[in-house]
Amino acid sequence: MMPKKAILVILDGLGDLPIDGKTPLQRAKKPNIEKLAREGIQGLLSPLGRGRVPGSDTSHLQLLGYSPEKYYSGRGPLEALGAGIEIKEGDIALRANLATADKNRIIDRRAGRISTEEAKKIEKEIEEVIIRDVKVIFKSTAEHRGVVILRGKNLSDKITDSDPHELGEIKKIIPKEKSKEAEKTAAVLNEYSKKVREILEKSKVNIERKKNSLPVANVILLRSAGTYKKIPSFSERFGIRGACIAGGALYKGVAKYIGLDIINVEGATGTKNTNLKAKAEAARKAIKSYDFLFLHVKATDSFSHDGDYEGKTKFIERIDKELIPPLIDENVALIITGDHSTPCIRKEHSGHEVPILIWAKNERSDALKTFDEFSAMKGGLGHIEGKDLMSIILNIIGKEKKYGS
């Protein structure tokens, strides 16, 4: 019979463009993936539609069956959820950077990559600031990174960033629409930024850093405002139990947002040094208690952003050796793909299709011999879009609901 469970492996930014005639996926030695290719079926996946360049947040929502048009309201809440921060319906969440400013100019967007330990001390000093009738909460996540949450009445996420996204003037937050809510929220955050700066200029952490000639974390930069709302859960919508294994906060955040259980794995860091063996082992165990597992690996994308073709190639070889073999089980459908292409020659996300490989017992196969951007062009799945992926997976494990009778 058919497999009753599925593991969706998302290798972030997997798709690439050739350098000297080959992509990293083509160049990589990958005997285990090639065995799956010979028995499975391939295609090319456009997460948000042909040619569209996906963000990591929108793409993951779509691949997991949640149309971003309907369910996406900014990255802030997803980062907050992923960092394990308690967030309530109606809260506005923003990503925050502790940064170094000279007067109104940013001279270091990461405050010299301040340590997580120091950032935690700063968190204590600005943990909760009241502006007008709004409670503003700061939570540090890792190093200079954190999340700011606004809790109060008549707020809106239709506001701009204060983060200039590069060195330069700190921007005044302004409403993106003419509404009392957006005007109030922008004003509250501008007041908040001023108040926080007053506190941070006197912070013990900064006094210490000054002594050691380190850049001070004297301002907070805000970006990606979004309103948190509860949405129908994965199990409600698809009738199956799902879980997530990921290192990066965003991916855990997306998973939590849609109601997947988060399985924390020691050594799963979302970095190039992540422990792939530990993730695979955790996945192999988890799939015994779940119908569906979303397994995320970030480093393929990180190598691409660095333009590190060799590093990406070697990391794919590590995936083939360490991540894939423990996942092979004839009771489990295995889907390997990416959330978008990040070509090494571009160092940023692109709208090129991502190869997808589906391996499942008693399924159709196209008997291709390898798996990459080029073999996938000849695949039996043809071109598929992100909006259809969950139906395709649910159908394979016999869980897609019939429409009509």
Added chain:
Amino acid sequence: MMPKKAILVILDGLGDLPIDGKTPLQRAKKPNIEKLAREGIQGLLSPLGRGRVPGSDTSHLQLLGYSPEKYYSGRGPLEALGAGIEIKEGDIALRANLATADKNRIIDRRAGRISTEEAKKIEKEIEEVIIRDVKVIFKSTAEHRGVVILRGKNLSDKITDSDPHELGEIKKIIPKEKSKEAEKTAAVLNEYSKKVREILEKSKVNIERKKNSLPVANVILLRSAGTYKKIPSFSERFGIRGACIAGGALYKGVAKYIGLDIINVEGATGTKNTNLKAKAEAARKAIKSYDFLFLHVKATDSFSHDGDYEGKTKFIERIDKELIPPLIDENVALIITGDHSTPCIRKEHSGHEVPILIWAKNERSDALKTFDEFSAMKGGLGHIEGKDLMSIILNIIGKEKKYGS
């Protein structure tokens, strides 16, 4: 020049998954279809979109150019139309089973497959029952099967089934939405079911069956409520004259609903013993007076639901020998496909693509050598969706209207 007419052959549940490496369509000897394959063009068809599992009703509507989102309102009215029952705009129609109950428990959902003759006698006893201001009409169709029609004011099809769809407690019909109409309809049908039971307990047919130790048809089980509405006809929408040849009531019902003429063929039963030669002969004649013919064959799906791989294979061989040759005519485009896959190993509809073969004079060809789920992966049509099929067919016969100028 191009062919001016088209025959769309729907082999119900045609698509399959391999057993011992091959699907029934792969295994079947089909020299006539293979001749068409060498001259025609193939692809993979997803009637309701990739991965989606279609019902027979929704799929046929979509393949014939009627989006189910817009035109589907439950199977009841389609079954009623297909059984040749007079139904008026605004009527609510439900599928009905004569069944055997012990107190409130169903012990035989088909009342021992009561004969059509006996059911017709029961029909006389409950032909028309008035509940409040609603006329409730029962029509027997074949054996235990029938249709119930509600005619009256302020009714709604937003109600649940009384049919438990398995052995067990008869369900109380309840409204699916908070509306006076749904509440009234549910209440009327619950009173109706009670009243019918009183009549049936005294039925002469049942007294006779009791004597012969046969299960009595003492209750009526209701399911698949839908409201009948008139919709724009096939000829209005597409500008061509169309007809239908089918055995099963549902398929005739869909055809009648969209305004195709029904051509009744003796021996076209919708069963495994259907007279394929008679259907082919009738089609060959009918296409002389019509532009488009929808020719439906049910048994491929029935074999799949029984998990009968061998039977399905042999039946496809019969189709190749008896159904296809008389349809080959260079003035007629021939389209062979299915309404969904029904893999024998699953015994139920699935969301796997269905192979489609189009053969028409002066058309493009991909020159593949055979026709099945695997050859179709390499087909020149690629992956197509049900919503596009009528345009593809109309284009081939030069009847698709130009958009723009």
